[in-house]
Structures are given as structure tokens and as C-alpha cells.
Amino acid sequence: MAKEKVVRCRVSKNGSGPPVESTRYVPLDVYDLWKHLMVTRHGFEILEEQVSLWFDIDGDPHVSYSDADYERVMRLSLWVYSDSDRMFRKVVRYFPEGDYPDIKTAFLSHYEEPRNHSQWAARLEERSGVWVKAKG
Numbered sequence: 001m002a003k004e005k006v007v008r009c010r011v012s013k014n015g016s017g018p019p020v021e022s023t024r025y026v027p028l029d030v031y032d033l034w035k036h037l038m039v040t041r042h043g044f045e046i047l048e049e050q051v052s053l054w055f056d057i058d059g060d061p062h063v064s065y066s067d068a069d070y071e072r073v074m075r076l077s078l079w080v081y082s083d084s085d086r087m088f089r090k091v092v093r094y095f096p097e098g099d100y101p102d103i104k105t106a107f108l109s110h111y112e113e114p115r116n117h118s119q120w121a122a123r124l125e126e127r128s129g130v131w132v133k134a135k136g
Helices: 028-040 097-109 112-117
Strands: 003-013 020-027 045-056 070-082 087-096 123-132
Touching: 003 028, 020 028, 020 087, 028 045, 045 070, 070 097, 087 097, 087 123
Parallel strands: none
Antiparallel strands: 003 020, 003 045, 045 123, 070 087, 070 123
């Protein structure tokens, strides 16, 4: 069973209309850099930060946790080949399961150029999992 420390947060972006908020799940080891870029480069406000663990559930939809104890989160791993570096690089992101089909399409669109022009096909791995809500 795979597990990773992941930060769950809400992001808000003010524009010409009402603020747009969404939930993000970011690996703890890159969270500070991600937060810095989201605030300074993209103008988001970061709200409700909470660290916990993400566990894969090996495709079993019947997890032993009660619904109040976790949130279903998909992990998407994408290996993209770089012709200039002559090697693959791994990109891992976490998405709320309910929004996953739409978010997956948007996420993959950021990597269409390298995938379409590489001599090697990108490899995609999707894993169902849960983000365990911290108590207290």
C-alpha cells in the first residue's frame, strides 16, 4: 500500500467576478515551492492548509474508514520523455475524485506538446486513494 504526506488546501482567486475556490492536494515535499508560485506568480490566496496522509486503496472501493474520516483522491502519475535530456521525468499530482475526469483533461493538456513530439509514448498511471482527515 503506497502512502505519501500530502497537504490539502483551498485556493481562491479573485477576478472580475465572484472568487473562484477549489481544493488542491499537494505533496508535502514540494508544498512550500508550490504555494510560493501559486501566490506570487498566479495570484491565488491559499486557505485552510492541513497535512495528512494519502493512501492508495488498490482499486477497492470499500475502504474500512468511515466516510467522515477520509476524502477520495486520485493520484495521477505521468512519465514524459524529454528528447533533449534523453530520459523520462515523472510528474505526480493528486485530484479530488469527484472532479477527476474534468481536471485530468486540463492537466494532461499542459503536457500535450512533449507527448506529441517525443519518440516515446508517455506512460500514465492512475490510482484511487484516500486522504485521511486529521482529527482535532
